[in-house]
Amino acid sequence: MDDSLVFRELISRGISSDPSIEVVAKAVDPYDARDKIIEFEPDVMTCDIQMPKMNGIDFVRQLLPQYPLPVIVVSTVSEAVIDAMNVGAVDFVQKPDTNSKDAITSFIENLTSKVKIAANAKINPMTGKPVQGIAAVKKEKTYDSKLLNKVIAIGSSTGGTQAITQILKDTPVDIPGIVIVQHIPPGFSKMFADRLNQITNFTVKEAEPGDIIEPGKVLIAPGDKHMRIKKLGSRYSVVCFSADKVNGHRPSVDVLFESVAEAYKGNAIGVILTGMGNDGARGLLTMKKYGAKTVGQDKESSIVYGMPRVAYNLGAVEKQVPLDKIPNTLVNLIKSMK
Numbered sequence: 461m462d463d464s465l466v467f468r469e470l471i472s473r474g475i476s477s478d479p480s481i482e483v484v485a486k487a488v489d490p491y492d493a494r495d496k497i498i499e500f501e502p503d504v505m506t507c508d509i510q511m512p513k514m515n516g517i518d519f520v521r522q523l524l525p526q527y528p529l530p531v532i533v534v535s536t537v538s539e540a541v542i543d544a545m546n547v548g549a550v551d552f553v554q555k556p557d558t559n560s561k562d563a564i565t566s567f568i569e570n571l572t573s574k575v576k577i578a579a580n581a582k583i584n585p586m587t588g589k590p591v592q593g594i595a596a597v598k599k600e601k602t603y604d605s606k607l608l609n610k611v612i613a614i615g616s617s618t619g620g621t622q623a624i625t626q627i628l629k630d631t632p633v634d635i636p637g638i639v640i641v642q643h644i645p646p647g648f649s650k651m652f653a654d655r656l657n658q659i660t661n662f663t664v665k666e667a668e669p670g671d672i673i674e675p676g677k678v679l680i681a682p683g684d685k686h687m688r689i690k691k692l693g694s695r696y697s698v699v700c701f702s703a704d705k706v707n708g709h710r711p712s713v714d715v716l717f718e719s720v721a722e723a724y725k726g727n728a729i730g731v732i733l734t735g736m737g738n739d740g741a742r743g744l745l746t747m748k749k750y751g752a753k754t755v756g757q758d759k760e761s762s763i764v765y766g767m768p769r770v771a772y773n774l775g776a777v778e779k780q781v782p783l784d785k786i787p788n789t790l791v792n793l794i795k796s797m798k
Contacts, residue, residue: 509536531549554647608674610797615740632791633676681716688716721747734768744774
């Protein structure tokens with residue numbers, strides 16, 4: 461669904477070149493899309509945000525409770541994309557520069573991959589209006605000094621923005637600092653971090669080199685950059701850098717987890733969430749070998765049970781729990797750590 465003929469044809473011709481994908485319909489607006497969803501019963505839908513008659517956010521919010529259909533947002537990077545993900549869209553692909561052949565090729569390859577992943581995704585429609593900020597003013601808090609030498613490391617991909625949002629909203633802030641790798645495009649990571657900073661009681665930011673890991677703070681790896689942890693005397697900071705992709709991703713969960721294992725040893729908790737592929741599995745196993753506690757999201761609550769499944773089968777996951785139980789699991793694990 462896109463009101464632009466150029467993008468409707470670009471997407472249709474591009475993804476249908478893959479023999480496993482058949483484009484059954486093209487829609488010019490949400491009302492046209494609704495009729496064609498009923499008629500053709502597609503497995504996956506792509507959706508622009510800025511649309512005539514009804515924006516993509518409202519459409520996704522109204523659509524999913526009636527037709528639980530995996531929706532991939534195809535749009536320019538904006539905060540509206542975060543709203544669409546919060547109401548149930550499973551993934552996002554940034555529109556390319558149509559004057560760049562390389563950008564178009566990369567866009568089609570990326571979208572084709574995400575369509576095939578979304579075809580097997582579970583839908584979790586989030587009804588109602590997007591959550592408004594609850595922490596416009598964050599008060600300074602005093603934390604147990606024992607939390608300073610501990611960390612929680614989280615890795616996720618498809619469906620991860622929803623999962624991370626739920627975890628941070630339901631977890632108390634008096635816990636060790638949190639570092640996160642979410643497979644995410646450049647530009648979107650800062651918007652995602654800023655939104656979490658608004659709607660949770662944590663201090664959340666896109667990580668920058670030299671940022672210190674502290675209780676009550678969440679650092680999210682920048683899109684298109686790896687993030688590692690290094691020790692600076694008695695403190696720990698992050699390093700963000702450009703390098704080759706690992707497991708097909710940059711940032712990579714494995715890069716983060718391996719560095720956490722080396723820096724924190726047993727004073728860490730690793731969490732692997734929903735996502736396709738195997739990124740993070742070996743890094744989580746390394747964390748476990750160094751004595752860290754490890755948690756995996758279970759199959760039933762995962763949008764895509766890929767990364768958690770590989771980690772579990774590898775023996776890297778000590779506790780496999782539903783998404784809504786992860787906050788309480790983290791609290792209990794922190795209490796059990798010396």
